[in-house]
Amino acid sequence: MKQPEYQRRPDAEPKVTGSLKYLTDRFEDHMLIGKVMRSKHPHARIKNIDTSAAEAIPGVYAVLTHKDVPGLNRFGIVMPDQPVFCEDRVRYTGDAVAAAAAESAEAAEKALAAVVVEYEPLPVLDSVEKALSPGAEQLHEMGNILHEAFYTRGDLQQGFADCTCIVEETYQLPRQMHGYMETEGGVVVPGQDGGISVYMATQHGFKDRFQLSRILDTPEEKIRIISSPIGGSFGGKDELNLQPYGALLALKTGRPVQVHNTRKESVRAGLKRHPMAITMRTGADESGRVLAHETTIYADTGAYATLGPAILEFAVEHASGLYPIPNIKTTGVSVFTNNGVAGEFRGFGGNQVTFALEGQMDRLAEKLGMEGGQLRFINMRKPSDAGPLGQEIAPTDGGKMVLDDVAAWQQLPLSNTGEPPWLKNGRGGAVSMHGGGLGYGRLDPSGGRLALTKEGKLEAAFGFEECGQGIVAVIETVMKEAFSCNDEDIEITIGDTSKVPVSGSTTASRGTGMIWTAVENMKALFSRQLLTEASRVTGTAAADLYLGAGGIHKSGTESSLFLSYKALAEYVQAGDIETHTSFDFPVTPDEIDSGHYLYSFGGVSAEVEVNLLTGAVRVLDLKQSVSAGPVVYPQGYRGQIEGGGIMALGYTLMEDAVMEEGRYQTENFDTYLMPGVKDLPDNVTVKPREEVMEGDTYGPRGVGEIGTIAVAPAIAEAIYQAIGARPKKLPVSREWILHQIQQRGLLPWNKPEKMLGG
Amino acid sequence: MEQTRKDARGIEHRQGVNVCTFYLNGMQASVNASPLARVVDMLRDQLHETGTKISCGIGRCGACSIWVNGQLTSSCLLLAYQVEGKEVTTIEGIGTEERCSIVQEAFINEGGFQCGYCTPGMIMATEALLKQTPDPSDEEIRDGLSGNICRCTGYSGIIRAVKAAAARLA
Ligand code: FES
Numbered sequence: 001m002k003q004p005e006y007q008r009r010p011d012a013e014p015k016v017t018g019s020l021k022y023l024t025d026r027f028e029d030h031m032l033i034g035k036v037m038r039s040k041h042p043h044a045r046i047k048n049i050d051t052s053a054a055e056a057i058p059g060v061y062a063v064l065t066h067k068d069v070p071g072l073n074r075f076g077i078v079m080p081d082q083p084v085f086c087e088d089r090v091r092y093t094g095d096a097v098a099a100a101a102a103e104s105a106e107a108a109e110k111a112l113a114a115v116v117v118e119y120e121p122l123p124v125l126d127s128v129e130k131a132l133s134p135g136a137e138q139l140h141e142m143g144n145i146l147h148e149a150f151y152t153r154g155d156l157q158q159g160f161a162d163c164t165c166i167v168e169e170t171y172q173l174p175r176q177m178h179g180y181m182e183t184e185g186g187v188v189v190p191g192q193d194g195g196i197s198v199y200m201a202t203q204h205g206f207k208d209r210f211q212l213s214r215i216l217d218t219p220e221e222k223i224r225i226i227s228s229p230i231g232g233s234f235g236g237k238d239e240l241n242l243q244p245y246g247a248l249l250a251l252k253t254g255r256p257v258q259v260h261n262t263r264k265e266s267v268r269a270g271l272k273r274h275p276m277a278i279t280m281r282t283g284a285d286e287s288g289r290v291l292a293h294e295t296t297i298y299a300d301t302g303a304y305a306t307l308g309p310a311i312l313e314f315a316v317e318h319a320s321g322l323y324p325i326p327n328i329k330t331t332g333v334s335v336f337t338n339n340g341v342a343g344e345f346r347g348f349g350g351n352q353v354t355f356a357l358e359g360q361m362d363r364l365a366e367k368l369g370m371e372g373g374q375l376r377f378i379n380m381r382k383p384s385d386a387g388p389l390g391q392e393i394a395p396t397d398g399g400k401m402v403l404d405d406v407a408a409w410q411q412l413p414l415s416n417t418g419e420p421p422w423l424k425n426g427r428g429g430a431v432s433m434h435g436g437g438l439g440y441g442r443l444d445p446s447g448g449r450l451a452l453t454k455e456g457k458l459e460a461a462f463g464f465e466e467c468g469q470g471i472v473a474v475i476e477t478v479m480k481e482a483f484s485c486n487d488e489d490i491e492i493t494i495g496d497t498s499k500v501p502v503s504g505s506t507t508a509s510r511g512t513g514m515i516w517t518a519v520e521n522m523k524a525l526f527s528r529q530l531l532t533e534a535s536r537v538t539g540t541a542a543a544d545l546y547l548g549a550g551g552i553h554k555s556g557t558e559s560s561l562f563l564s565y566k567a568l569a570e571y572v573q574a575g576d577i578e579t580h581t582s583f584d585f586p587v588t589p590d591e592i593d594s595g596h597y598l599y600s601f602g603g604v605s606a607e608v609e610v611n612l613l614t615g616a617v618r619v620l621d622l623k624q625s626v627s628a629g630p631v632v633y634p635q636g637y638r639g640q641i642e643g644g645g646i647m648a649l650g651y652t653l654m655e656d657a658v659m660e661e662g663r664y665q666t667e668n669f670d671t672y673l674m675p676g677v678k679d680l681p682d683n684v685t686v687k688p689r690e691e692v693m694e695g696d697t698y699g700p701r702g703v704g705e706i707g708t709i710a711v712a713p714a715i716a717e718a719i720y721q722a723i724g725a726r727p728k729k730l731p732v733s734r735e736w737i738l739h740q741i742q743q744r745g746l747l748p749w750n751k752p753e754k755m756l757g758g
Numbered sequence: 759m760e761q762t763r764k765d766a767r768g769i770e771h772r773q774g775v776n777v778c779t780f781y782l783n784g785m786q787a788s789v790n791a792s793p794l795a796r797v798v799d800m801l802r803d804q805l806h807e808t809g810t811k812i813s814c815g816i817g818r819c820g821a822c823s824i825w826v827n828g829q830l831t832s833s834c835l836l837l838a839y840q841v842e843g844k845e846v847t848t849i850e851g852i853g854t855e856e857r858c859s860i861v862q863e864a865f866i867n868e869g870g871f872q873c874g875y876c877t878p879g880m881i882m883a884t885e886a887l888l889k890q891t892p893d894p895s896d897e898e899i900r901d902g903l904s905g906n907i908c909r910c911t912g913y914s915g916i917i918r919a920v921k922a923a924a925a926r927l928a
């Protein structure tokens with residue numbers, strides 16, 4: 001697929017000029033402002049809620065609590081366990097207790113300040129250890145364990161017995177915040193018929209509609225979700241956030257209600273990446289063949305489930321990554337605590353286990369006296385090897401391809417010259433494998449619709465969301481490729497449940513592949529429909545006609561337009577020329593729950609510069625090789641990997657939403673640091689490896705996540721190469737670096753023996 | 759004596775009190791605003807000029823960047839009385855969909871945005887930088903944009919855009 005690098009995204013001009021209306025930019029006549037009151041305590045019983053004083057405040061139109069929820073007072077994509085409003089107990093400081101709608105934000109806030117809640121604080125289970133300790137308060141009826149996941153194969157004991165070299169380590173992964181620039185929010189508009197229109201970001205409009213229908217006790221047909229454009233999501237807006245409050249307030253007051261989190265509110269209530277503690281024991285024989293690999297994962301899932309179980313299963317699946325190790329035992333436990341809710345986040349558990357796995361490979365290689373790359377080559381999967389759960393997967397040589405690139409990049413000279421002496425450089429590499437789609441045993445339907453509109457546009461309709469990734473550019477590119485048309489011939493319909501077909505969620509790196517597949521499925525029939533109608537209208541044989549820019553062209557003539565789409569549209573009724581497709585995301589034929597079938601691969605090479613005086617780590621060079629099938633939209637592909645890489649750089653070196661006693665120690669971007677432009681490496685390279693195996697018909701794989709996975713272990717190895725200490729806890733803090741430097745006496749005037757000698 | 763009236767949208771205006779008058783993209787604007795209202799709220803909620811975004815509200819991210827008398831500033835840290843009588847320039851005053859500025863064109867061509875939510879602020883910062891420093895070094899570009907956070911692009915596309923725009927403006 002050849003597209004000029006500079007093809008404009010269809011949303012380009014509105015975005016750069018600020019004219020694009022995001023859902024949080026909407027304004028409706030007679031609109032009220034809604035605010036949500038969150039729990040004062042990380043864990044407490046609610047003895048009483050009194051809203052009478054709040055209701056009396058001028059300008060306040062409604063004050064709601066759990067008593068005002070007509071349907072199920074719970075939400076959660078997998079299992080609805082999170083209260084819309086807490087009844088008798090709060091389990092984290094983001095729990096909602098009441099909400100108010102008023103003429104102004106100030107009045108709504110005043111109302112909530114006047115709601116009197118009597119709490120009886122309970123012991124705070126602010127760590128996995130506390131939640132699992134005997135006698136710990138049970139956070140849910142099911143106890144404090146949300147989910148356990150296992151995988152074993154071979155004979156682990158025998159495997160380790162055959163090893164000559166074994167390494168063991170426990171890795172600690174932080175609570176990363178999505179940090180989308182647009183916080184959650186939008187407007188809910190009540191309709192005449194008791195229905196509502198919800199203008200709020202989500203990654204799956206139909207899923208929101210389903211969940212809201214359950215909460216509001218309103219049929220799904222009466223709920224319309226308008227969910228694009230989105231100012232960033234990265235998984236964080238997949239679950240419901242403010243939608244229930246906006247909807248309940250709008251229905252109660254009969255007026256449009258705007259709800260929009262401040263950053264502080266967003267930090268407090270929003271999802272984060274799962275903090276995990278991962279212990280791995282990995283062994284190899286003297287030739288470097290990894291024979292045994294044991295993994296134990298503890299995930300802090302916070303107060304409620306959301307997609308916690310699936311994320312744990314994903315982590316368990318990817319614990320052995322691209323290495324078909326014969327003897328494996330993996331155990332995962334996802335634990336409820338009184339911390340912030342952890343949930344879906346770009347990479348979906350793969351980031352955490354890949355940091356651990358690749359850390360193991362580097363430790364093992366060193367012990368064996370090998371290069372990290374060499375050990376990885378010895379153990380790399382072959383194209384026809386089974387997937388990590390032993391399941392059949394689409395044959396792929398992606399792992400080897402990206403490793404080839406990483407190995408070559410490792411040979412590049414370091415960019416420093418040894419001066420000044422307090423700057424030490426190092427280079428490291430790592431690879432990863434990442435499953436696309438939701439996995440075996442999960443509903444994962446997709447589909448799309450093509451139609452000629454009455455205005456003469458080729459409408460491409462998908463139930464996907466535009467959250468910045470450029471799905472609209474993917475749709476446009478695929479359409480142009482399929483129908484040889486112009487940008488102007490295409491009308492893209494997304495992000496509105498009243499207009500789009502079921503396409504499944506805009507998650508799991510699935511959008512691009514599903515659009516490509518849908519158009520592949522529909523293009524022959526849709527072309528035939530267009531040509532047949534054109535033939536009928538013009539009396540020219542369909543065989544002499546073909547599709548081109550602007551409409552129908554006639555062969556044998558100059559390639560000028562024969563019948564424009566606009567003209568054709570005048571002869572047909574709406575719906576006459578329309579094609580649908582629906583299908584499922586490809587899954588493994590083996591009955592292995594959550595097993596994936598299509599995988600993408602990422603290889604990363606990083607060079608760092610460590611300042612021995614300050615402990616600062618600067619990434620100078622970040623190169624990524626990606627195998628995810630053919631590139632559809634080059635600018636978008638590159639942007640996903642570049643952007644994902646920097647997000648992962650933040651994960652590695654600076655980001656952690658620290659909680660103490662169940663309370664966030666950060667509430668905004670002054671204390672939660674994300675990479676700024678000064679953290680950008682001098683060189684960032686993206687190398688797509690587009691080749692797929694012969695006979696592979698799956699097309700592009702999607703690259704929304706793969707650029708975030710192997711960055712952390714590559715940077716960690718680079719730090720080791722620079723200072724001789726191996727990070728096992730992220731983010732790698734300056735304090736830790738300085739401590740290592742001091743312990744190792746890396747500064748000439750600060751040798752440890754000198755210190756000892758006084 | 760205070761007089762209140764409601765406009766067609768149901769918004770209450772108190773006449774004669776707290777009218778903040780300034781020049782918005784060259785046009786005079788008068789807004790009923792408490793002197794302590796933030797400029798970002800005045801722009802977005804009252805004037806419905808929503809190109810200026812709100813993200814952190816504490817001066818850390820640059821999503822709300824505007825110019826006051828040509829000076830780049832965070833409108834979330836600015837109160838209404840501080841712009842009284844001044845020239846305020848927002849993203850709406852830079853270019854239009856039909857006529858993008860050179861900087862805006864460069865952001866489009868070089869992949870300088872994804873979700874676009876940081877983009878108005880980034881463009882305000884870039885335009886300000888290039889006005890002051892037409893041929894910026896890498897260091898100067900990083901300094902000029904250091905007040906703006908982008909979570910999507912990882913900045914590479916933004917840097918390409920700034921360089922491309924600088925080259926075209928040279
Ligand atoms: S919103 Fe003003 S700097 Fe972030």
Ligand code: FES
Pocket residue numbers: 181231232468870871872873874875876877907908909910911
């Ligand atoms: S483009 Fe999304 S934050 Fe910059």
